[in-house]
């Protein structure tokens with residue numbers, strides 16, 4: 001896909017998202033729900049995981065079974081925050097890049113996650129196609145999406161407080177570059193790109209402002225634990241987590257392959273001191289304080 005025909009997305013550069021959204025326990029309930037969901041879905045062991053739209057690395061330590069994790073986000077400042085939080089070690093690789101132009105070899109990863117990112121993409125299919133490309137056969141993809149057909153939206157629609165129909169399949173853009181997706185559309189997109197859905201969880205079921213108090217957290221999480229599986233078939237929670245298997249048959253990346261030029265797709269790409277240089281198209285990608293910057297714009 002060329003730069004010009006690329007879908008658009010929400011850029012978090014310079015954002016204080018981690019502190020502003022998650023700070024001071026403001027969303028302790030949602031955060032704990034996600035811990036629970038990841039524990040239920042993540043493979044116990046793995047070699048190389050790609051965390052897409054990793055932000056400031058809020059979830060990274062929740063993938064303990066993976067030997068190595070590549071944190072990837074379009075926002076360089078999010079990668080800097082993640083690096084400040086997790087430090088520099090052989091276990092973590094930090095990459096600024098765009099999910100529609102991943103700078104990685106085909107069939108490189110045996111796992112990938114994408115949490116709270118899909119709702120920022122103007123198109124979902126090209127992202128699934130690119131993720132499928134970098135994933136090995138039978139590898140695991142954990143996806144979270146914001147569900148358009150959630151209970152609150154259904155009730156608001158039925159009582160005339162909301163105009164858009166939560167049952168119709170088109171996406172709803174409730175704020176610029178913030179889209180809620182219908183479950184059928186997400187599943188169709190996955191299926192068309194060779195992802196088989198293995199397990200679905202209904203997440204953040206009790207996301208109700210008046211309930212979310214510190215003293216309620218315990219019982220809310222007990223109930224959430226039951227609802228994540230029991231309510232999963234309904235798919236009416238605000239957030240849905242899925243475990244998918246990449247089923248397209250292909251050989252794994254060779255041992256020496258890792259990066260691929262996101263501009264010309266060449267593997268003739270060489271790491272030098274402060275840059276990665278592509279010998280095929282001549283493009284240089286800076287390495288800024290240990291963060292690979294593969295952004296094309």
Ligand SMILES: C[S@@+](CC[C@H](N)C(=O)[O-])C[C@H]1O[C@@H](n2cnc3c(N)ncnc32)[C@H](O)[C@@H]1O
Nearest residue numbers: 009012053054055058073074075098099115116
């Ligand atoms: C709501 S934050 C979620 C961060 C993290 N996954 C979490 O749950 O804490 C969304 C992140 O997705 C990143 N993002 C949005 N569109 C992207 C794209 N096309 N490619 C890579 N990252 C993207 C943003 O920069 C932002 O850091």
